Amino acid sequence: MSATLDYTGKLLRVDLSTGRLTDETVDAVTMRKFVGGSGLGAKILYDEVPPGVEWDDPGNRLIIGSGPLGGTRIMGSGTISIVTKGPLTNGATSTQANGFLGAYLRFNGYDAIVIQGASPTPVYLCLADGKAELRDATHLAGKDTWQTQEAIAAELGRNERDVSAFSVGPAGEHRVKFASVAGDRGHVAGHNGSGAVMGAKNLKAVVAARTKGDVRVNDSAALASVAKEIVDAIKTDPATRKMYDWGTGMLLTAAEAGGYLPVKNYTTNVFPEHEPFMAVNYRARFQTKAQPCWACQMRHLNMLTVSDGPHAGYVGEEPEYEQWAAWGPNIGNTDPAGALVLSNETDRLGLENNEAGWVIGWVMECFEQGLLGEAQTDGLRMTWGNVEAAKALLNKIARREGFGDLLAEGIMRASWLIGGEAAKLAIYTHKGNTPRGHDHRGRWFEMFDTSVSNTGTIEAGPPVLPQELGLKEGNPYAGRDVSTFVAKTKGRMVFEDCLGVCRFCLRTQLKLVASAVNAATGWDMDVDEAMTVGRRTVNLLRAFNVRHGITPDVEKPSRRYGSVPVDGPARDKNIGPEWDAMMDNYYQLMGWDRATGKPLPETLTKYGLERQLKDLW
Numbered sequence: 089m090s091a092t093l094d095y096t097g098k099l100l101r102v103d104l105s106t107g108r109l110t111d112e113t114v115d116a117v118t119m120r121k122f123v124g125g126s127g128l129g130a131k132i133l134y135d136e137v138p139p140g141v142e143w144d145d146p147g148n149r150l151i152i153g154s155g156p157l158g159g160t161r162i163m164g165s166g167t168i169s170i171v172t173k174g175p176l177t178n179g180a181t182s183t184q185a186n187g188f189l190g191a192y193l194r195f196n197g198y199d200a201i202v203i204q205g206a207s208p209t210p211v212y213l214c215l216a217d218g219k220a221e222l223r224d225a226t227h228l229a230g231k232d233t234w235q236t237q238e239a240i241a242a243e244l245g246r247n248e249r250d251v252s253a254f255s256v257g258p259a260g261e262h263r264v265k266f267a268s269v270a271g272d273r274g275h276v277a278g279h280n281g282s283g284a285v286m287g288a289k290n291l292k293a294v295v296a297a298r299t300k301g302d303v304r305v306n307d308s309a310a311l312a313s314v315a316k317e318i319v320d321a322i323k324t325d326p327a328t329r330k331m332y333d334w335g336t337g338m339l340l341t342a343a344e345a346g347g348y349l350p351v352k353n354y355t356t357n358v359f360p361e362h363e364p365f366m367a368v369n370y371r372a373r374f375q376t377k378a379q380p381c382w383a384c385q386m387r388h389l390n391m392l393t394v395s396d397g398p399h400a401g402y403v404g405e406e407p408e409y410e411q412w413a414a415w416g417p418n419i420g421n422t423d424p425a426g427a428l429v430l431s432n433e434t435d436r437l438g439l440e441n442n443e444a445g446w447v448i449g450w451v452m453e454c455f456e457q458g459l460l461g462e463a464q465t466d467g468l469r470m471t472w473g474n475v476e477a478a479k480a481l482l483n484k485i486a487r488r489e490g491f492g493d494l495l496a497e498g499i500m501r502a503s504w505l506i507g508g509e510a511a512k513l514a515i516y517t518h519k520g521n522t523p524r525g526h527d528h529r530g531r532w533f534e535m536f537d538t539s540v541s542n543t544g545t546i547e548a549g550p551p552v553l554p555q556e557l558g559l560k561e562g563n564p565y566a567g568r569d570v571s572t573f574v575a576k577t578k579g580r581m582v583f584e585d586c587l588g589v590c591r592f593c594l595r596t597q598l599k600l601v602a603s604a605v606n607a608a609t610g611w612d613m614d615v616d617e618a619m620t621v622g623r624r625t626v627n628l629l630r631a632f633n634v635r636h637g638i639t640p641d642v643e644k645p646s647r648r649y650g651s652v653p654v655d656g657p658a659r660d661k662n663i664g665p666e667w668d669a670m671m672d673n674y675y676q677l678m679g680w681d682r683a684t685g686k687p688l689p690e691t692l693t694k695y696g697l698e699r700q701l702k703d704l705w
Contacts (some may be wrong), residue, residue, distance in 0.1 A: 095156060095306075095609040097128060097199040100220055102213060104289050105146055109220050112202075120611060121696065124155030126182040126585035127625040132202055134632045134700070143175040143281070144288040152193075153200035154252075154295060155609045158588025159191035159303040159382070159705065161315045165190040165589045166382025168254070172661030174280030174544055176443075176498050176520040177182060179633040181280030181544040182582070186590045187272035188252035191382040194303045194588070196220075203556035207290040213257070216244065216297040225292035230435035232257045233270040240295055245637040250298040258436025259486040260287035262530040264496040266443035266522075267486075268293075270435050273391075274405035275381070278440030280544030281498075281520060306610035314604045319385060321596040327552060328595045330474025335388020335441075336409035337367030343413070347530030347657030351417040352472060353449035354515060354648055361422040365412045370424045380403065392428060399425040404432035410525030414445025414525060418525070419452055420472030433479050433705065437486040443522045446515045447499050448478050448487070459510040466490040496520075500646070517648045520549055520614050521545065530658030531649065532570045534671060540574070540643050550579040552595050556615060565658075567666030568673055577675035579622030586621060590625025597668035624695040627638055627687045630680065631700040638663040638684045 099113035114128070120130045129151035134296040141147040151171040158165050166188040174181040176473040193201070196215040203213075207379070208227040228236050254271030260283035267283030270276045271293075305311050322328045330338055342361045343349035351359045363369060366390075375393035380386070394402040407428060415427035415434075434441050438600060449469075455470040456461040462469065466484065468477045468491075484492025496501050499522060503514035518520050520546040528535030534546055541547045549574075561574050562569030584594050587605065594601050602613045644667060645649070652662045663670075675682045679691030692701040 094554050095611070097124065098197060099444075100198045100201045100223070101216075102201060102220075103205045103209065104203065104205045104222075104291060105209040106208075107222055115347040115620030121621070123586040123621050124158070124583055124603075124626065125153045125169035125581075125588055126171060127621055128200060128343070128586070129153050129169055129182065129588045129626045130180070130294050130512055130625050130632070133171050133173065134628055135451075136172055136204070139635045139637070141173070143173045143178065144286055144504070146289070147204070148173050148285060149441050150203040150282070150289065150291075151200060152189075152203070153588075154190035154194050155199070155586050155588030156605055157228055158199070159194035160305060161312050161383065162589050162593065162604055163315070163319060164381055164384045164593030166252075166491070167588055167590050168193070168277065169585050170269060170282045172282055172285045174282060176280045176500075177544055177633075178640065179544075179636050179638045180518070180542055180629045181282060182585060182629070183277040183279040183282055183543070184585055184591075185254065185269070185271065185275045186381045186383045187275035188249075189254050189294070189296055190272060190307050190588045192252050195299045195301065196296055201294065203289065203291065206288065210290050210292050211290065212293040212295055214244070214295045214297075215300075217299055220668065226464055227257075227430060228292050229261065230258060233704050234436050236293055237271065237273060240293060240413060244297060246297055251295060253293050253295045255293035255438070256283045256287045256291075256495035257486065258437060259496075262488045262496065263287050264325070264439065264484065264488065265487060265498040266440045268438050269439045270438055272381075273379070274432065274435045276435055278442075281440075283440075286543065296575065305608045307607045310489060311607035312360065312605060314607055318594070318596050318600050318604065323598065325552075325596070331388065332333060334367040334384050335386065337365075337370070337388065337412065339405065339409040340365045340412060340416070343409075343526065345657065347659075348526045348528065349417055350413055350525060350527040351447070352420050353418065353453045353513065354529065354651065355453060357527060357530065357653050359417040359640070362417070364422070364424050365416050366408060375426070376406075381590065384590070384593065390594070391489075394425045394428065395451070397423065397425050399429055402429055404428050405435070407431040411441050413525035414441055415478075417477060418445050418449045421475055422473065423475070426475035430475060430478055430482070433482055434576055435684050437616055439482060439486060441630065442525055443498060444482060444485070445525065446522050447502070448505070450499060450514050451481065451495070452602075453513050454510045457509070460506075461507065464491060472516060494529065512647050514646055515650065516646045519638060519644065519645050523649065527653070527658070528649070529661060529663070530656070532564055532567075532661075533574055535645060535649070535663065536570055536674070537574045539645055540624065540671075541676060542626060542633050547582055547626060548574045550583055551577060551580050551598065553597055557619070565661050567663070568672040570615045571670035571674040574676060575674050578626055578678070579619045581622070583618050620695065624697065627691060627695050627697060630685070630687055631697065631704055632684050632690070635703065639687070640671065640675075640682065
């Protein structure tokens, strides 16, 4: 059934300083130009957060958005994007979380929420039955993200699956610089300290309750057809079928074999104990109960119950690959049960998993080398694989207690404050963000993209079908090939983040994804326009960061991050001598000024960013 749909974005603007809530509508032309999610969030951030507004200033914006596919029949369409100015890089971030909030947000009539100001007392935002209100959250102070979900569901008198509550745990309340926003028991938007921004606004949670009815789309029959086509494509392609059946929990063995599994803070690439961390093995060991996201058929998310050992009876959400990597090999822990505990503890406290893992791994290496002792670690024996000590230190970080107060500044700043030999062992970029859960010395394209990214995490990467973009991956250890590949794929992932759908549910032909968008909106978008939307957003975020003081000289890895592996498949691969030439090539392909990082006037004009042209040039 078709309906005439002029796709415009309905926004809820929340001024926490005054308590005022207002509805706004974005015109159809702007919505097509920026689509939703990360694109629309980037536009609002640029327009409303000028230079001089710091991450914890009430004038900073926290934009939470879905997209044109949010809450539709496309599987995994409960995803949100959070866009803000974050504390780690002092620049933009765009970070995503799956679950239910994006769908429930759209069921309540909104495509995005724009949050500004700061509340004098703790509050939470509640959307239910199409109405929005701010509620007192004083009684929720100090609760972790799971406890907050439970308390709010009970307060609303709803089944927990009918309420999506994305909240800050103790880490966000204490403005830990790598605090996350977490909801629906383990779905996390964490990069670049989005939870610290939310905590600075005294906003404990954003809540949406499920309502009756569907999201209105232009052609529901066409959308149902393309939704089935996307699922069938993912299920029949061997490259994506394994993800459909097992999720990212089947990646550790491949990462170890490929030389990009992080082991003991990059001191080695060898981890023979990887097999127990494979989903086919730990699911056989633990009790499992399916816990899918909104409208998702993929089988990569379960609640796990530990059936043996010291953690027997523990119940937690199944970690993704990056959590297994952080709390298994990266800290020298060989027991998946311990990694399950630390993964869920991180989510409950409201800490970003990757940075938390790099912090703990770094502390453990410093402890092993005698650069830190129990006098510095508040009596904790931070030996490799010590799960209980890691858990205790995570709690100290989240509440800024003792040694945890220093580590709460993030690994770059903490390592600088400690100084000496310890500072040389920390993994980060000089902008202040950290990599995802890989040893990027064996994955050059991600190290490079992490360093030049505008969001605090990766922006590019290998599409499922690179031939769609006329690309070949080239030599993964040749600087020119790597920097060219990052530049040419830039925009694909960012476009996906505009749609309100989990990226794993869009791992197919881009033309199919564009067809889904067209069925929902009534547009006639093709692959070229989809890539243009992504690249426009990339350039807009770049313009924001340049105006806020981020310069090309900080787009490089720390000493340990860019070091040379001593063993494993990537042994002796050295990205350092190629870095400057990679930067030259990348900036030229992106159309950016090499000295300042600014998108060139012709680049801004190409993407319709005339306001930014005036601001920058």
